[in-house]
Every structure is written in C-alpha cells, then in structure tokens.
Amino acid sequence: MKITGIEIKQYAKPLDPPFLASWDPNPRVKFASTIVYVYTDEGITGIGSGDLMTGFVGHEKFFIGKDPFEVENHNKVIDNIDFHYGRCWPLDIALWDIIGKKCGQPVYKLLGGKQDKMKAYCSCGARISAEERAEKAKEYVKMGFKAMKIRFHHEDVREDIKVVEAVRKAIGDQMEIMVDGNQAWKMPWDVERIWDLKKALKVAKELEHYDVYWLEEPLHHADYDNLARLRQMTGLRIAGGEMNRRWHDFRDLADKGSYDVYQPDTVLCGGFTRTKKIADYVQAKGAVFCPHTWSNGVGLLANLHMACAVSDAEYLEYPFDPPVWTVDRRDYIIREEDRVLVDQDGYMHVPQKPGLGFEPDMDALKEYEIRDFYVGE
The missing domain is CATH 3.20.20.120 (Enolase-like C-terminal domain)
Structure with missing residues (x-):
C-alpha cells in the first residue's frame, strides 16, 4: 500500500447563539474544523482532524509514495514540521485510520x-x-x-x-x-x-x-x-x-x-x-x-x-x-x-468499526466548506 495524495480542507459552522468560552473573552460566532484526507492506491482513505494543520502545505512530498504503516518515520517527519512550522498531528490520526481500515480493526x-x-x-x-x-x-x-x-x-x-x-x-x-x-x-x-x-x-x-x-x-x-x-x-x-x-x-x-x-x-x-x-x-x-x-x-x-x-x-x-x-x-x-x-x-x-469508526457528514461538509483559511472570530 502506498500514499497517493494528501488533501486538507477547512469548514466552519455558524454559531447562533454565539459561544462565549471561559478562556476567550471574544464570543465565538463560528466553529472551524480542519480535515486531512490521506488517499492510498488501494482505495482506502484515512481521515484526521482536531487541529488546523497550519504549516503543512508543501510537505506532502515527504509522505507521497510511502507505506502508511511506516508510522514511526512519518511521526518523526510530523515532529520536525511541528518544530519548524506548526502542529500537524491530525495526519498521524489519519494514518492510523488507514491502518485500522486495512486491518479490519478499530484503532484502540x-x-x-x-x-x-x-x-x-x-x-x-x-x-x-x-x-x-x-x-x-x-x-x-x-x-x-x-x-x-x-x-x-x-x-x-x-x-x-x-x-x-x-x-x-x-x-x-x-x-x-x-x-x-x-x-x-x-x-x-x-x-x-x-x-x-x-x-x-x-x-x-x-x-x-x-x-x-x-x-x-x-x-x-x-x-x-x-x-x-x-x-x-x-x-x-x-x-x-x-x-x-x-x-x-x-x-x-x-x-x-x-x-x-x-x-x-x-x-x-x-x-x-x-x-x-x-x-x-x-x-x-x-x-x-x-x-x-x-x-x-x-x-x-x-x-x-x-x-x-x-x-x-x-x-x-x-x-x-x-x-x-x-x-x-x-x-x-x-x-x-x-x-x-x-x-x-x-x-x-469506543466504536467497533475499523479505523476511527466514523464517516463524514457529506451534507454538512458541502454546506460549511470554506476556501480561505479560517482562524476564528
């Protein structure tokens, strides 16, 4: 199995009423989510999310053509990216989602x-x-x-x-x-x-x-x-x-x-x-x-x-x-x-399906996808 592509997409759901968080004096009127999709030559797609993947663009080349099971090496590359540019750990989540789906087992x-x-x-x-x-x-x-x-x-x-x-x-x-x-x-x-x-x-x-x-x-x-x-x-x-x-x-x-x-x-x-x-x-x-x-x-x-x-x-x-x-x-x-x-x-x-055990809500993704990088309001 080889990684054939990595894609990052941004989504933002409007919040009405706004969310006034205890750690942030600015009311949040949208909630942003970033999804990283990792594609393989076997048709298995891994999905990760939870952080903005800031700084990842341009680093896809270090993963394309590699076996997703080589997670120790991939994790070290992500750690290097973290040091220089920002946190991209959802990529590791997506790789394990692939591994779980390939093995037919939940990640846990x-x-x-x-x-x-x-x-x-x-x-x-x-x-x-x-x-x-x-x-x-x-x-x-x-x-x-x-x-x-x-x-x-x-x-x-x-x-x-x-x-x-x-x-x-x-x-x-x-x-x-x-x-x-x-x-x-x-x-x-x-x-x-x-x-x-x-x-x-x-x-x-x-x-x-x-x-x-x-x-x-x-x-x-x-x-x-x-x-x-x-x-x-x-x-x-x-x-x-x-x-x-x-x-x-x-x-x-x-x-x-x-x-x-x-x-x-x-x-x-x-x-x-x-x-x-x-x-x-x-x-x-x-x-x-x-x-x-x-x-x-x-x-x-x-x-x-x-x-x-x-x-x-x-x-x-x-x-x-x-x-x-x-x-x-x-x-x-x-x-x-x-x-x-x-x-x-x-x-x-914990879900018993292979990988992380979920599928995206395609209707929501279509509705809330954004083209510009979104940090918050």
Whole structure:
C-alpha cells in the first residue's frame, strides 16, 4: 500500500447563539474544523482532524509514495514540521485510520485494547453565573454523568470558587468535580499575569473543602519545578499538559513529579504514535494518563481510542455545555449515527468499526466548506 495524495480542507459552522468560552473573552460566532484526507492506491482513505494543520502545505512530498504503516518515520517527519512550522498531528490520526481500515480493526485494539468504554466527565466551557451552573449540574446528574469540570474565568478567583461551592451544594456527592484554572497558556492577545505558586496553593487549599477531584493547569505549562512543589503542598490531584508540544516535555514533567494527571491531547501533542509513548512513560511513573479532548468530534474519537487502548484513568473529557456547546455543534463534520454519546450510566463507548469508526457528514461538509483559511472570530 502506498500514499497517493494528501488533501486538507477547512469548514466552519455558524454559531447562533454565539459561544462565549471561559478562556476567550471574544464570543465565538463560528466553529472551524480542519480535515486531512490521506488517499492510498488501494482505495482506502484515512481521515484526521482536531487541529488546523497550519504549516503543512508543501510537505506532502515527504509522505507521497510511502507505506502508511511506516508510522514511526512519518511521526518523526510530523515532529520536525511541528518544530519548524506548526502542529500537524491530525495526519498521524489519519494514518492510523488507514491502518485500522486495512486491518479490519478499530484503532484502540491495535494500540492496546485495554477497554471498550470509559466514564465521561462533562466538560463545561461557558461563562454563566454560579446559580446557572448549579442548575445545569443537576441536569447532568440526570443525564448519567458521574463527573463534571468547571473552568475558572473570573478576574476575582473568589467568584470562581463560589461557582464550585454552589455546584457542590446542588449535587452533593452525586458527581465528582474537576476544576480547570486555565493558567497554563493564554490566547495570543492575553497579557494578564498568570497565578504564581502562592496563589495556586491558596486556590488549591480552598478547593480541598469541596472535595475537588483535580485542579487542572494551575501554573504555566513550563513551570515544572513549581508544579511539582504545588503537588506536594496540596491533597488535590494536579493535572495538566494538554498542549505541551513535545515528548521531552512530558519526560521532564514526569521525572520531576509535576503532575498527578497527564493530559496530552492526541490530536495536538503527537498523534497516536507519540501519545502512546507519553502514556506509557507517565503511567510507569505511577501517574495517570487522561487526555484532554476539546477540539471537535474527530478529536474526541481519537482521544477515546487512545484512552481506551492504554489508560488507567477513571474518566475521560466530554465537551458538552448546552445550549452553546452541543453534540451537533461539536460533531457537525461527523454523520449523526457515528457521533460519540454518553449512555445513562455515564459511559462513552469506543466504536467497533475499523479505523476511527466514523464517516463524514457529506451534507454538512458541502454546506460549511470554506476556501480561505479560517482562524476564528
């Protein structure tokens, strides 16, 4: 089998009402998705998505004519492109989609096959009041969720802690609560100071009163030493690493004991090939591998396959915060019957079809395809 072509297409779905995300003060009126298609001489097409593939144009020549099964070599080339130009890890996802389809097996079985389902944690993202968040938490309990994540966004962190307090009061012990401090990275225009160790510790001590499951991204993503210090100073699990760029980041983080929970996103941080190595390394250190998965429906599928293949984590992230963040908005590029849902017991089930286990929604792709590169509004 040989790769005969690689094609990248952009899509954008209008959002009405807009999505005001907790990490971005600018309301999002469109949701962009990039798909990379990898064609072969056997008629098998691999599909990947979850990142913008910025910087890939012109590098197709390094893959054309090669066997898609040579993923170690392909992954190294993608890593070189990452260093020089930008993240193109959805290409690795598409290659494994080809491998799975050729072998007649779902990707998670080829990578380890540890389990075929995982409990979802409802990952919230909208800026709403403490009272609204508490009411929504009660709705999530009824839906079957066993855990949810609250993202901090207020200028005064005490207002964020009030949200956690309201949710805990509303749901009791019916769900675990995760908290995302949103301090590891910033949007391009954000120049405000991030938390220092003292502030992160103060927040952690407050959250201990509400039996929070983990505190995510409480410090800068490269502040390895202070993350390790914070982890030793609180009883909370400390989580992070969703967009650390390279394998060596995770090696050094794990060697220093910076996190209890490591969250490399498979479509942002190395594809299946590299992320499996990260998972093996951090779990060998006694930590938890639980990938971040806030991109689109294909990204969610990729991380579900990755987690089900090797992870010991109890929960996996499920982006969901209706009405502004729904399954339809998140997964519009995927056929409705192939979208990942959560059952009444709170589980996501990994598809049993070959490869990633989905087909694109061709009507949606035709409607939302765009010609110009789209970043956001």
